Amino acid sequence: MDSDDEIPSLVTAATIDPVPVTIITGYLGSGKTTLLNYILTEQHNKKIAVILNEFGEGDTMEKSVAIGEKGNLCEEWLELQNGCLCCSVKDNGVKAIENLMSKRGKFDYILLETTGLADPGPIAKLFWVDSELGSDVHLDGIICVVDSKNAIKLLDNTLRDEPHSDTINPSIRQVALADIILLNKIDLVNISTLVALKTIIRSINASAEIVETTTSIVDLNKILDLKSYSSSNSLRVDEMIRNVESFEGKTHIHQNISTVTLEVTDGILRTSLDNFICQILWENTLKDSRGNSAEIIRMKGVIRFADGSIAMIQSVYDMYEFQELSNNLSEVPPGSRIILIGKCLEKTELNYLLNKCIDSGNGFKEEVNRYR
Numbered sequence: 550m551d552s553d554d555e556i557p558s559l560v561t562a563a564t565i566d567p568v569p570v571t572i573i574t575g576y577l578g579s580g581k582t583t584l585l586n587y588i589l590t591e592q593h594n595k596k597i598a599v600i601l602n603e604f605g606e607g608d609t610m611e612k613s614v615a616i617g618e619k620g621n622l623c624e625e626w627l628e629l630q631n632g633c634l635c636c637s638v639k640d641n642g643v644k645a646i647e648n649l650m651s652k653r654g655k656f657d658y659i660l661l662e663t664t665g666l667a668d669p670g671p672i673a674k675l676f677w678v679d680s681e682l683g684s685d686v687h688l689d690g691i692i693c694v695v696d697s698k699n700a701i702k703l704l705d706n707t708l709r710d711e712p713h714s715d716t717i718n719p720s721i722r723q724v725a726l727a728d729i730i731l732l733n734k735i736d737l738v739n740i741s742t743l744v745a746l747k748t749i750i751r752s753i754n755a756s757a758e759i760v761e762t763t764t765s766i767v768d769l770n771k772i773l774d775l776k777s778y779s780s781s782n783s784l785r786v787d788e789m790i791r792n793v794e795s796f797e798g799k800t801h802i803h804q805n806i807s808t809v810t811l812e813v814t815d816g817i818l819r820t821s822l823d824n825f826i827c828q829i830l831w832e833n834t835l836k837d838s839r840g841n842s843a844e845i846i847r848m849k850g851v852i853r854f855a856d857g858s859i860a861m862i863q864s865v866y867d868m869y870e871f872q873e874l875s876n877n878l879s880e881v882p883p884g885s886r887i888i889l890i891g892k893c894l895e896k897t898e899l900n901y902l903l904n905k906c907i908d909s910g911n912g913f914k915e916e917v918n919r920y921r
């Protein structure tokens with residue numbers, strides 16, 4: 550995890566298995582509540598906490614949590630400094646959930662629904678706490694529910710209206726950050742609309758899996774226990790890369806949010822990669838060929854370092870984490886691969902910056918060796 554004050558300072562003792570937190574996002578009326586009800590019904594033998602994160606509840610000190618257990622729903626309260634989880638001091642929101650679990654017992658799942666107009670990024674960062682910090686909860690994945698009937702107009706118009714805008718509409722961010730996308734309400738659209746919608750969604754986020762649903766009915770194995778932020782998911786990166794590559798060059802939509810993949814054959818020095826990450830996430834040095842500043846929304850990849858070690862890298866906005874891989878190393882394909890989703894990303898510019906960081910890292914190493 551990156552350093553400094555972004556890291557929530559958790560002090561509570563961790564339970565053996567941290568409880569997975571699934572963020573359910575999606576535009577207004579897309580079918581998020583329908584999905585929550587479906588999960589609660591299907592998983593009635595599990596203990597599930599459902600939290601609705603709404604903004605603008607500044608005066609409330611408590612947030613209602615619905616707890617589903619043995620087919621019954623009851624209400625509990627989270628003690629917060631204000632009513633919005635991601636607006637409260639970072640570790641406060643997580644701590645409030647941990648306090649609730651010490652009172653009510655451990656949950657099997659925590660489902661967090663964001664309001665339709667919300668960017669799920671801040672709340673994802675809040676729960677994406679380093680397991681070494683001893684949290685009782687961990688971010689499992691982000692599901693974006695899309696209303697197939699209305700999304701095409703919304704996404705298409707937004708992409709076309711704001712090709713070089715500095716702001717990114719929340720509906721686009723929701724798709725960009727998703728690990729899995731439910732194309733819901735497919736009963737209301739014909740095949741050609743569905744194909745066109747998939748093309749738009751793929752043009753934003755080419756790595757997430759897309760599942761078509763009616764009334765949000767989905768195989769729960771596809772959306773729960775995803776482990777999207779765990780190194781155990783590293784072998785999926787290649788599957789995602791193949792998804793992205795199969796789509797590359799197939800869209801002609803003029804837009805500024807897209808998915809780009811990078812590959813490096815030789816092992817990378819850690820200092821070179823640190824330098825690259827620092828420049829793209831924190832120093833905003835990356836620009837497109839027209840000079841527009843790029844923004845990385847999400848990154849995932851598998852890195853093979855020059856010393857032979859392999860790590861999974863992930864980021865959500867400016868927060869990133871390396872997880873060293875220790876199992877199944879022989880199954881990891883050679884080289885390094887990174888998937889980036891963000892604004893004003895161009896493969897040529899990204900490759901140029903990455904190679905510059907690799908070259909300057911190698912140059913520095915040669916200098917040091919020369920004076921040894």
Ligand SMILES: Nc1nc2c(ncn2[C@@H]2O[C@H](COP(=O)(O)OP(=O)(O)OP(=O)(O)O)[C@@H](O)[C@H]2O)c(=O)[nH]1
Pocket residue numbers: 575576577578579580581582583584664665733734735736737762763764765
């Ligand atoms: N025809 C059709 N209607 C659906 C489907 N899924 C959900 N709905 C209906 O769409 C409406 C909105 O669904 P919700 O689950 O409340 O959507 P939401 O995303 O929670 O809505 P907000 O909380 O307002 O953002 C409800 O009337 C649902 O019954 C579907 O697949 N097909």
